[in-house]
Amino acid sequence: MSDVDAIIAANAAFYAAFASGDFAALAGLWADEDTISCIHPGWPAIVGRAAVVGSWREILKNPARPQIVCAEPQAIVAADQARVLCLELVEGTPLAATNYFKRIDGAWRLVHHQSSPIAQFLGETDDPADPGRSVH
Amino acid sequence: MSDVDAIIAANAAFYAAFASGDFAALAGLWADEDTISCIHPGWPAIVGRAAVVGSWREILKNPARPQIVCAEPQAIVAADQARVLCLELVEGTPLAATNYFKRIDGAWRLVHHQSSPIAQFLGETDDPADPGRSVH
Numbered sequence: 421m422s423d424v425d426a427i428i429a430a431n432a433a434f435y436a437a438f439a440s441g442d443f444a445a446l447a448g449l450w451a452d453e454d455t456i457s458c459i460h461p462g463w464p465a466i467v468g469r470a471a472v473v474g475s476w477r478e479i480l481k482n483p484a485r486p487q488i489v490c491a492e493p494q495a496i497v498a499a500d501q502a503r504v505l506c507l508e509l510v511e512g513t514p515l516a517a518t519n520y521f522k523r524i525d526g527a528w529r530l531v532h533h534q535s536s537p538i539a540q541f542l543g544e545t546d547d548p549a550d551p552g553r554s555v556h
Numbered sequence: 557m558s559d560v561d562a563i564i565a566a567n568a569a570f571y572a573a574f575a576s577g578d579f580a581a582l583a584g585l586w587a588d589e590d591t592i593s594c595i596h597p598g599w600p601a602i603v604g605r606a607a608v609v610g611s612w613r614e615i616l617k618n619p620a621r622p623q624i625v626c627a628e629p630q631a632i633v634a635a636d637q638a639r640v641l642c643l644e645l646v647e648g649t650p651l652a653a654t655n656y657f658k659r660i661d662g663a664w665r666l667v668h669h670q671s672s673p674i675a676q677f678l679g680e681t682d683d684p685a686d687p688g689r690s691v692h
Contacts, residue, residue, distance in 0.1 A: 455632045457641055459652045462675030465641040467630070494603070496591045498658060501637050503668060505593055505601040516595045518654070518670055522634060532639060534654055536672035539598030 423502070427495040430528040431504040431519055435490040443480050447473045451522055451529040459534040461515060486511045502528065514538045559638070563631040566664040567640040567655055571626040579616050583609045587658055587665040595670040597651060622647045638664065650674050 421429070430449065437446035450456055450473055458472045459465045460479075466472055479485055491514075493506040500523040508515040520532035557565070566585065573582035586592055586609055594608045595601045596615075602608055615621055627650075629642040636659040644651040656668035 455634075457632065457639075457654075459641075459654065459670075459672055461672065464643070464650070464652050464674055465630075465654075467632075467641065494601075496593065496603075498591075498637060498667070499635070501634060503593075503656070505595075505603065507600070514600070516600050516670075518593075518595065518601075518668065520639070520656075531634070532654065534595075534652075534670050534672060536595055536597065536670060538600055 423497050424495045427497065427502045427504060427521055427528050428493050430521055430530075431493050431495070431506065432490065434519065434530060435488060435508075438476075438480070438488055441480050443477055446476055446480070449530050451524055451531050453531065456530065457532045461535045461537055490517075501531075508535055559633050560631045563633065563638045563640060563657055563664050564629055566657055566666075567626065567629050567631070567642065570655065570666065571624060571644075574612075574616070574624055577616050579613055582612055582616070585666050587660055587667050589667065592666065593668045597671045597673055626653075637667075644671055 434446065434449050437443075437449065450469070452469065454468050456469055456472050457465055457467045458475060460475065466475055487510075489509040491507040491509055493504050495502055495504050502521045502523075504519045504521070506517050506519070508517045515535045516538050517533070517535040519530060521528040522531045523529075570582065570585050573579075573585065586605070588605065590604050592605055592608050593601055593603045594611060596611065602611055623646075625645040627643040627645055629640050631638055631640050638657045640655045640657070642653050642655070644653045651671045652674050653669070653671040655666060657664040658667045
């Protein structure tokens with residue numbers, strides 16, 4: 421399996437663990453390091469294994485959590501580190517997510533996750549100067 | 557200068573270039589690689605040197621762009637790659653940002669930026685199970 425295939429598979433396993441509510445699988449995907457970090461949508465950054473894994477434990481406890489579908493994953497690899505850019509479709513609403521992985525003992529483990537809402541515009545545009553876009 | 561000091565300095569240079577509208581300085585901080593990527597607040601991901609640097613060129617052209625103050629930068633280093641977690645205070649409103657750097661020829665260059673709005677709650681809480689938080 422190529423690095424890219426392995427990273428995309430690890431990324432898919434992350435969303436599969438979320439979908440099935442499998443906390444042990446999800447926790448096992450995160451690196452066992454105290455520098456792991458996570459920025460959930462609307463949250464400030466949290467850092468540290470206990471804080472990050474604990475946040476996912478609480479989220480998975482919520483039976484009303486939405487389903488999330490990962491779409492268009494794109495892996496960018498640099499040596500033993502990689503990031504996956506993807507869309508998260510949260511009950512149809514797209515978020516822009518980045519999942520950072522580090523190769524540890526041959527396995528790609530999560531070290532950072534950040535998911536951001538994508539603003540919806542009546543007139544779709546790719547023009548970054550469009551005043552409908554955030555100016556930063 | 558330690559790695560952490562150098563990374564924090566590169567991160568500060570990024571925000572200084574933005575504040576002064578210095579496009580050349582800002583463009584020079586980004587790695588000269590076609591895998592660089594950026595998720596501006598409310599945007600989908602953009603990938604590639606032309607797209608990412610071009611987006612900053614357009615943003616800097618806007619004389620009405622807000623001032624951004626970087627606060628509480630925290631560098632997490634792993635070999636020749638690093639991320640800085642920080643707050644961006646955009647005219648007082650905090651965003652949660654991650655800036656990824658790669659050491660290239662001895663200099664820390666940006667390879668990814670993502671900035672996310674932080675939801676404001678009437679009742680501040682650190683409880684991730686709080687229904688006021690996003691469930692993911």
